[in-house]
Amino acid sequence: MRATVYHGPRDMRVENVPDPKIEQPTDAVLRVSLACICGSDLWPYRGVQKMPDGARMGHELMGIVEEVGSEVKTMKKGDLVISPFVISDGTCEFCQKGLQTSCIHGSVWGGTENDGGQGEAVRTPWADGTLVVLPAEVKNDEAMLKKILPLTDVMGTGYHAALAAGVRPGGTAAIVGDGAVGLCGILAAKLMGAQEIIMVGHQEKRLKVAEQFGATKLVRKTGEEAVKEVQEMTKGGAEAVLECVGTQDSLNQSLGMARPGSYVGFVGVPTGKEINMLRMFMANVALRGGVAPVRAYLPKLLKHILNGTIDPSPVLDMSINLDDVPEGYVAMDNRKAIKVMVNPQA
């Protein structure tokens, strides 16, 4: 089969690789129907994060079950399934608690250990714990599948940020970062009943989506000026701040925007670590979040998508086939695309 392979910064190639097959009785092999390129894929692409030569790419996918191991119970050949970006056994202490990202048998799609979503097929370890079967009626509904696809990562991650930030009905939420996760954070904050949703971002195209998603105010400033503007418009800080970037600056901005006694929900992979502890201390602003246990939120958010409450599909503003994946990275790198959808069967 063909799959996307990393060969160094700015060197993604679609190559022939061995076909996946069942190795463990808990495995399932999927033919990938749809996958995405993630903002976090850009870190190795840009050389900011190290990745070994030959690593497979892509951790957001849905697909058709081709074969299951003898112990797999919840799906059968022909089922359409969706996967979160983390593989988990579904049974350990942490999976039971809804923190599948700390699963004792957990791993992430791609890399050198697993197949990647940006390919024709994948072997899924712990299929019952990891995958969620989608209703048969959506199988050929392209528009609905595009709405569902963000549940693999960005929609669940935005939801995690909102939950960690403690968004409350009638409250004020500020969201730092207008990437796909930040935009999904707007949908999540709205779902939780936030009355005022402030988006702090800089890309006009994305800010349009922000307004479409329900942002009530836009802040285009940066650094301390953005903090000041949010402080002023909320008269003392937002009641919940969603940090959806991960840089040191955006973290400290978020801490500065948060109302005393509130939470910054952070979900951006942190690239800095020098944070304004004194701000946290003096104002009792907490920092909560991390890698999102998207699997925990998937069934609930799926219902909201199926019944039309939320529709994150506008974040997928570019669609390509497998051969064009390298161009997809370029488009995300230079911000031509918010997020790229890959159709490996096209």
Next chain:
Amino acid sequence: MRATVYHGPRDMRVENVPDPKIEQPTDAVLRVSLACICGSDLWPYRGVQKMPDGARMGHELMGIVEEVGSEVKTMKKGDLVISPFVISDGTCEFCQKGLQTSCIHGSVWGGTENDGGQGEAVRTPWADGTLVVLPAEVKNDEAMLKKILPLTDVMGTGYHAALAAGVRPGGTAAIVGDGAVGLCGILAAKLMGAQEIIMVGHQEKRLKVAEQFGATKLVRKTGEEAVKEVQEMTKGGAEAVLECVGTQDSLNQSLGMARPGSYVGFVGVPTGKEINMLRMFMANVALRGGVAPVRAYLPKLLKHILNGTIDPSPVLDMSINLDDVPEGYVAMDNRKAIKVMVNPQA
């Protein structure tokens, strides 16, 4: 009157200063009955924290009301009252929420703005918001007063740490730091029903108090070795970690000891800011806490002391009169004393 005045690192003097008097209708003047030296007083004492020459010292006190302003309603001349280390109006948004440390009219005892507890008398701004009247029957009960005095800071701060760490009945709590706050954290964790309480500390004298307070296990190692030991004895991390020191090392140790999905409750004034964000991110370990709104916990904890459920008085292991305050600082600095009690009327 006489009061303790800061004149630079290791230069505390007891001097004549102007007598306090009512300045605002919301003021009360107190004759100080008992006060303490705080671990955080050691930061300016050691020159680690800057403080202007002439600043007043002491933020933990109880006293007898001598005079009240025309708007003071909850106390009268002759009442025995206790003060948390923060002055607060008792009516603003944050006071109403129990976050008096963020009071819009708030300030801390001592410094250049307020009188200090380590003196004969104080003017209390916002007396109704700040002070709590003690039952008349404890007025001459010296042993009981010594039990109540830690409610001015360390007992409430230990309680804040336990609350922020999310200690649960039947759960495991680890406490980093065997100072007065960490020791009070044991009492708080026990009060909240923790079954296993692990104290990470190094001073044998303090570890004895830790056992007396209810610590079930002691860890005498430091750094990564302490993390490893707690990880092993809890099979994957403590369910709640109370960070009661404030250094960068102790914060990162605490993050390392915390079970995935749990909270580090931090109450030590942070002196470092480079924290292990990647640990927080990967394990969804949250950092919650800050300067403790001791005023919020005072009435509740007072009941527990009056009915004998908790007794933090063993942390006050040295008692001095006002003239000996400079010696009290020396004793705390070289760890001869855990915490010093000052009797300005002796």
